[in-house]
Amino acid sequence: MPYWLVEHAIGDVEAFHNRALPTGVRLAMFFQASSPTLVLGSSQALGSVDEDAAARQGIDVVRRRSGGGGVLLWPGEFVWLDLVIPASDALWSDDVGRSMWWVGELWCAALAAVEPLATVHRGRLQRTAWSTDVCFAGIGPGELLRGRSKLVGISQRRTRHAARFQTMVHLKWRPEVVASLVAGAPPVGELDALVATCSLPSELIVARLTAALLEL
Numbered sequence: 001m002p003y004w005l006v007e008h009a010i011g012d013v014e015a016f017h018n019r020a021l022p023t024g025v026r027l028a029m030f031f032q033a034s035s036p037t038l039v040l041g042s043s044q045a046l047g048s049v050d051e052d053a054a055a056r057q058g059i060d061v062v063r064r065r066s067g068g069g070g071v072l073l074w075p076g077e078f079v080w081l082d083l084v085i086p087a088s089d090a091l092w093s094d095d096v097g098r099s100m101w102w103v104g105e106l107w108c109a110a111l112a113a114v115e116p117l118a119t120v121h122r123g124r125l126q127r128t129a130w131s132t133d134v135c136f137a138g139i140g141p142g143e144l145l146r147g148r149s150k151l152v153g154i155s156q157r158r159t160r161h162a163a164r165f166q167t168m169v170h171l172k173w174r175p176e177v178v179a180s181l182v183a184g185a186p187p188v189g190e191l192d193a194l195v196a197t198c199s200l201p202s203e204l205i206v207a208r209l210t211a212a213l214l215e216l
Contacts, residue, residue, distance in 0.1 A: 100142025
């Protein structure tokens with residue numbers, strides 16, 4: 001069974017996103033942001049964000065290399081896990097959508113005790129009116145759902161040599177803050193209904209994810 005390298009870090013979100021992909025190893029990286037940060041997708045227009053509102057609330061705005069809409073990271077209110085696998089790994093799939101199914105299944109196994117009805121989305125990308133600007137407002141392959149609400153978000157960056165899956169669950173969702181950061185101000189009620197949060201303590205989620213990794 002392949003061995004996972006497991007790391008834990010806290011710090012600057014932009015620097016972590018810009019970390020080079022390792023090759024030839026399985027790597028699991030748990031990360032915590034040191035300050036409130038809005039992370040834009042690689043192709044998301046900067047004009048979609050109210051930068052003045054972000055500055056007033058002390059929220060940094062940075063960009064990641066994977067796709068999707070913006071993700072709000074509030075210290076202590078999420079669990080973030082990055083998973084890196086080499087192209088030679090048995091978990092690798094050339095089908096970009098299907099390649100994320102195992103990631104959702106990992107989260108599903110880790111949260112099974114508290115989220116027994118959670119499901120892994122195996123269909124195509126499903127957009128909403130706000131998903132271009134708010135990552136958790138849409139549903140992508142492999143993501144974990146509670147009913148129609150997104151519980152675990154997944155984005156992916158890949159090269160010929162490796163793939164990096166960036167995953168996250170909210171412990172608390174701040175739809176009013178997210179709405180204030182989006183140019184055009186989506187209705188708070190709409191955003192609230194699109195996202196599910198996990199009630200487990202972050203330490204327990206991390207422990208269960210680490211244990212689930214050993215089964216892969």
